[in-house]
Amino acid sequence: MNAITLIELGLTGLLVALVPLYFVWRAKGFDNKYRKLVGVTMFFTFDLIMFGAFTRLTDSGLGCPDWPGCYNRSNPLLAHEHINAAQQAMPTGPVTWSKAWIEMTHRYFAMAVGVLIIALMVLAWRRWVRSGKTEPQYRPWFATALLGFVCLQGAFGAWTVTMKLQPVIVTIHLLLGLTLLAMLAWLYARHNPHLAVSPGRGMATPAAIGLALLTLQIALGGWVSTNYAALACTDFPLCDGKLVPDMDFAHGFTLWRHLGMTAAGDFLPFQALTAIHWVHRSFAFVVILYVVWLAHKALRDPGLRKTGRWLLIIVALQLCTGLATIYLNWPLAIAVVHNGGAALLVLLLVMLNYKARYAPAGIAAASPQAAVSPVT
Template identity: 85%
Template sequence: MTATMLIQLGLTGLVVALIPLAVVWRAQGAANKYRKLVWVTLFFTFDLIMFGAFTRLTDSGLGCPDWPGCYSHANPLLAHEHINAAQEAMPTGPVTWAKAWIEMTHRYFAMAVGFLIIVLMVAAWWRWIRSGKTELQFRPWFPTALLGFVCLQGAFGAWTVTMKLQPIIVTLHLLLGLNLLAMLTWLAARQEPHLPVSPAGRALIVPATLGAALLGLQIALGGWVSTNYAALACTDFPLCDGKLVPDMDFAHGFTLWRHLGMTSGGDYLPFQALTAIHWVHRSFAFVVILYVVWLAHRALREEGLRKTGRWLLTVLGLQLCTGLATIYLNWPLAIAVVHNGGAALLVILMVMLNYKVRYAPSGQAIAAPPATARPVTP
């Protein structure tokens, strides 16, 4: 790792970040620029999660087997000798030209998101101080926490590579990315006006919290399936290997600290362990689906929550279809990536629902306030 490489990497990430920053700059008014910056950062983080799924599903996580560069270079072109040698030795191995570019593109996007969050934090502090600490939508504590969180996410990105795709590290990297998305969604919700929520809607605080917890657990199980490459452990549905309860090895399947494809003792992971990982994710999905459908129907009764409830039902249906399609169509890459994106959308919607039931104005449903108005919420 050299200073020159780090500077080149930083400049590449900055160039990528300048594209959304240019969009934000065109907005009129300081408050509107900040609001747009939050939403653009949220959008880019969603895109980063989608591309991270593509990186993982194309087995490109070790396309550049060091970090943060590629064979100590800022891009694959400069590392052509090393990549050519690795590709000639193993044409279908973890290091090829395509996989190197996929991995480095993922890193460039991650650096761009980091730059956007830095700008977001600086903008929040600047506006907060200039307003005499009176404009609540610019409170800087949350954006500052976001910067610390994205640094932690970057550390797990490095460990993903240096620890050779160890499943627990890759899964935590995914979950931290989705937590970052959730935090940005919460911040975005604070910038928007919301329809009033009645006491009946406010009563959904606990059910919405439980829904978020169940969704988080299901996503963690899905991440464990993906990082252990267990998506095709069951190729039929609703049965698995022709059985309602197939032969499974839970002990090895859910041992968290072990190398990819290996048991904690260093032996090859038995197929029954992959079956257990897949079956638990599939079975728990029915619990989550039933609960979120019930929660969404409760939200549909409330004018201020109706739009979020409809989107929850829509995306949940998409998740069910793409999940089944990965089984029946033998795990096509595009559908697998969309399935990961659906999980990210559910996170956004669940966070929005939780924000609204807590901090939307109280009262009966009335017309939304003008777009220039900003809610004063914690």
């Protein structure tokens, strides 16, 4: 990868980021600017996760088989000779014009998120230094950690391509993306005093358990998607006409292996895909029941009622889209919405955890500055 291509890629990411940055720049006052920057970065990260799901579900992850460019070029137009040759050799293969553009668009958005996070870090450091380190809500450590985290996410994005969509790498890439979204949601909550409410009695631990269960379920869902096991069971509530179908857990849940292969290099048996699908489906009911119970518990607290209501709505959406992927033979739009619903649940449970644990009682009636929780 030559320096000119890297500069072109960087400028493309900056160009994409200019739209939200202009929206932020128009806001009045530093506090408002910073809060809006956190919000738009969170929004772009959510969109990036949705588009990442679209990239994965359209089998476009290797649309450009190198990284960070496309055949060492900054966009598919400049790599037209290589793409044409690959498409002619394999018209439905991993490299086509549409898949190359989908993959590179995903990378452009990822670069834009990186630019926005750099802007967050620079603003936090600038305010922290200029204030004489007297404004704890602008301690720059969290924003700096975000930059380190997005770099780690970028590394796994590169390994996703260079390791040819190895399932464990792709699944970790998904989980890191959702963790980045969760971190931004936490930062957004800290800089929005109106989110400060009286902590729900006894809600902190149940909310943390709910987030942990959801994380495990998303990991299982990512494992289904990256192993292309979504249609291993095409009936419901049975699977292949059985309550407990024939399954191969050993091969299905061997983490370090190539896509579609066992650790020994043989083709992955269908029973392994069935095991992957069945575990995700079965554990979904555990998570649904727990989150519904958690939402009803939140509804009894005035400060958590709105979050509880949205939890019930999104859980219902997830159940419907999950069933629809089975009955309608995995339509692309519904599969993408299902991924988006998981990201929304992450956002809601992060907000619930913040409100239940760190929003001090009576603080909403105090000054806005005091409403921001201590920054660690």
